[in-house]
Amino acid sequence: MRTLLILGAGTAGTMAANHLRKVLGDDWSITVVDRDTDHHYQPGYLFVPFWMEPGRVVRDRRPLLAEGVTFVEGRVALVHPERSEVELADGTGMTYDWLIIASGTRPDPTMVEGMAEALARREDVHDFYTLEGATALRERLRTFEAGRLLVHVSEMPIKCPVAPLEFAFLVEDHYRRRGLRHMVDITFVTPLDGAFTKPVAAGELGGLLKDRSIRLAADFAVERVDGEAGTLVAYDGRELRFDLLVTVPPNVGQQFVVDSGLGNDAGFVPVDKHTLRSVEHERIFVLGDASDIPTSKAGSVAHFATESFIDNFLAAVEDRPLPNSFDGHANCFVESGRGQAMLLDFNYDTEPLQGAYPLPAVGPMRLLRPSRVNHLGKLAFEQIYWRMLLPGHRLPVPAEMSMAGKRRPKE
Ligand SMILES: Cc1cc2nc3c(=O)[nH]c(=O)nc-3n(C[C@H](O)[C@H](O)[C@H](O)COP(=O)(O)OP(=O)(O)OC[C@H]3O[C@@H](n4cnc5c(N)ncnc54)[C@H](O)[C@@H]3O)c2cc1C
Incomplete structure (x- = not known):
């Protein structure tokens, strides 16, 4: 029996397990490990502050896995590639022949001074990159009726890099519909030099911000959040006052990736960007947000990359050259x-x-x-x-x- 172990039953891990169960024979066991049983439809977090019921984005992840895929609930603590073993936080060891890391990324507000403390108070500083954050923000938007609102991106890369822009457009529309738009001053604050990374999109999206009278504060490298004073401070000394700050904290790879020595500075696993194979360990592939590929961290990328990966995996286990080259497609x-x-x-x-x-x-x-x-x-x-x-x-x-x-x- 050959063993495939998949770390993470989110978007990429679930798709990979279900695709592979169809094409791998009975001589393969497929096991997926996740720290909990709740699968979140994360694109829904964007709508929760406005209209989507929070419960709608969550489903039990176990029935989402095909028959013949084993699910293990447990927190991954370490990967030992030299002995093809994964260690869970409770001490359980799991061996593998092939490993897929699909553990995604997570917002880490502790990386910006004052941000974690300000977010924890859930008063004037909020986020929507977690379900709890999006749900608390929903309540805050109901009572916030006037003042300076900042929509802020701490640094890149973040998952779904357009989501903060979407939030800015939706919150503008929210106040327009409530007849309060003239009372709320909205600024989009970004570390990039424009509304988005690529020139044509940056031009179009920047134009739309202008049309909606949303200010743009670009090249803003955040140093700290001062929750008491209600200011966002950049390293170059700029200070932006706010009455409500909606921030996207830095996104980083999972702690076990860092602790296992598998990640780069941000905790993302270096891979060949065309095959998703770890550059250091040939029996490890990385799907979804957990890798360092230079395209958007998005469910659509996880989907296209997984489709390209399946035939490559079948070739890899037979020691054949990998037939597909992923092009970084994002939609x-x-x-x-x-x-x-x-x-x-x-x-x-x-x-x-x-x-x-x-x-x-x-x-x-x-x-x-x-x-x-x-x-x-x-x-x-x-x-x-x-x-x-x-x-x-x-x-x-x-x-x-x-x-x-x-x-x-x-x-
Ligand atoms: C607000 C928002 C809006 C978005 N909108 C879109 C959109 O419109 N379109 C789009 O394509 N994408 C969107 N995305 C991005 C998309 O959700 C992610 O890119 C996608 O889910 C990545 O899939 P993944 O499998 O890599 O990670 P995830 O789906 O996050 O799965 C990672 C899994 O790993 C598990 N895990 C992590 N650490 C451990 C551990 N130590 N032990 C065990 N398990 C662990 C987690 O529990 C999780 O289940 C959005 C994201 C956000 C936050």
């Missing part, structure tokens, strides 16, 4: 308020461009343009996630990014 909806959304489609080499998706000219979705159809696509993604992606059904969309329908900007 991100950006809620823009007013019942509309934008769509970004890009990969390692091609930045988000304008055009139509998935069919050239026809769409029906528009790239980098707010549209109602894009918004409906974002809402539909919730059901696609539970019913198609997690069970490991292939979508009628290729894993590789296509240039069909995309327009390059004129020089």
